Amino acid sequence: MDIIVNGARGRMGQEVCRLLQEDGHRLAAAVDRSGQDGCYARLADYTGPADVVIDFSNHEGVEELMAYCVQRGLPLVAATTGYTPEEFQRIQEGARTIPVFQSYNMSIGVALLARLVGQAAAIFGGCDVEIVEAHHNRKADAPSGTALLLADAVKARRPDAAYVFGRAGHHPRQPNEIGIHSLRMGNVVGEHEVIFATDNQTITLKHQAHDRALFAEGALAAADFLQGQPAGLYHMEDLLGP
Ligand SMILES: NC(=O)C1=CN([C@@H]2O[C@H](COP(=O)(O)OP(=O)(O)OC[C@H]3O[C@@H](n4cnc5c(N)ncnc54)[C@H](OP(=O)(O)O)[C@@H]3O)[C@@H](O)[C@H]2O)C=CC1
Numbered sequence: 001m002d003i004i005v006n007g008a009r010g011r012m013g014q015e016v017c018r019l020l021q022e023d024g025h026r027l028a029a030a031v032d033r034s035g036q037d038g039c040y041a042r043l044a045d046y047t048g049p050a051d052v053v054i055d056f057s058n059h060e061g062v063e064e065l066m067a068y069c070v071q072r073g074l075p076l077v078a079a080t081t082g083y084t085p086e087e088f089q090r091i092q093e094g095a096r097t098i099p100v101f102q103s104y105n106m107s108i109g110v111a112l113l114a115r116l117v118g119q120a121a122a123i124f125g126g127c128d129v130e131i132v133e134a135h136h137n138r139k140a141d142a143p144s145g146t147a148l149l150l151a152d153a154v155k156a157r158r159p160d161a162a163y164v165f166g167r168a169g170h171h172p173r174q175p176n177e178i179g180i181h182s183l184r185m186g187n188v189v190g191e192h193e194v195i196f197a198t199d200n201q202t203i204t205l206k207h208q209a210h211d212r213a214l215f216a217e218g219a220l221a222a223a224d225f226l227q228g229q230p231a232g233l234y235h236m237e238d239l240l241g242p
Pocket residue numbers: 006007008009010011012013031032033034056057058059060061078079080081082103104105106107141215
């Protein structure tokens with residue numbers, strides 16, 4: 001399979017480019033806005049053969065990304081985080097024409113975590129929920145896309161949940177709050193903890209990524225999954241199975 005990697009000079013892009021060749025895939029084109037190290041500066045500069053685009057770049061490039069994939073009829077693995085609601089809507093629109101696999105976290109472990117979080121939220125209906133995420137000190141967006149994905153897994157079971165990002169000052173906790181807290185430090189690859197607390201017990205569900213290869217492997221599995229799929233929006237749940 002011939003893969004276009006968008007954001008190819010970034011931390012994740014480099015990991016995908018390294019791994020895909022070991023994995024029997026082929027790099028059709030490396031695209032990065034720097035245009036350095038043999039990369040195309042823009043997606044539109046590459047018109048050669050390709051089977052899929054994997055995107056780990058920046059949310060602001062979504063219009064160009066979707067226009068390119070839709071115009072060429074190319075399936076897309078959309079792994080970038082930090083989308084505004086309008087930008088995310090652009091992905092949903094594109095998915096009416098092409099198959100799009102979108103996840104804020106490409107690891108199967110986090111897909112399982114999200115499922116367990118949904119179960120815990122349903123079983124412990126009235127408990128307090130707090131989410132703590134930690135990432136490296138170069139991460140641009142906060143909270144992480146994964147923290148939002150996990151909060152959404154709770155909200156799916158508790159529609160009145162309200163997200164509170166960090167806390168300061170005098171604001172007593174409300175029963176329907178989901179507290180979301182972001183740590184940025186050193187070289188942490190990605191850690192997510194969801195805490196369910198009642199007055200007499202605490203349950204903590206936690207995922208730690210040790211290596212970015214985890215996300216690159218997931219993105220390649222998603223690219224494989226998309227081959228032959230009809231237009232639509234796909235997620236890690238589709239890879240996880242029952
Ligand atoms: N879904 C998942 O599992 C994961 C998602 N991510 C997400 O992936 C994204 C990238 O992460 P990471 O690799 O750490 O970030 P980096 O900043 O290291 O890499 C992003 C790269 O994309 C380039 N870039 C920015 N905008 C564009 C554009 N419009 N077109 C082409 N290239 C562009 C950047 O160039 P420049 O340096 O000039 O800005 C940079 O080289 C983030 O949103 C991150 O949160 C990360 C890990 C896992």
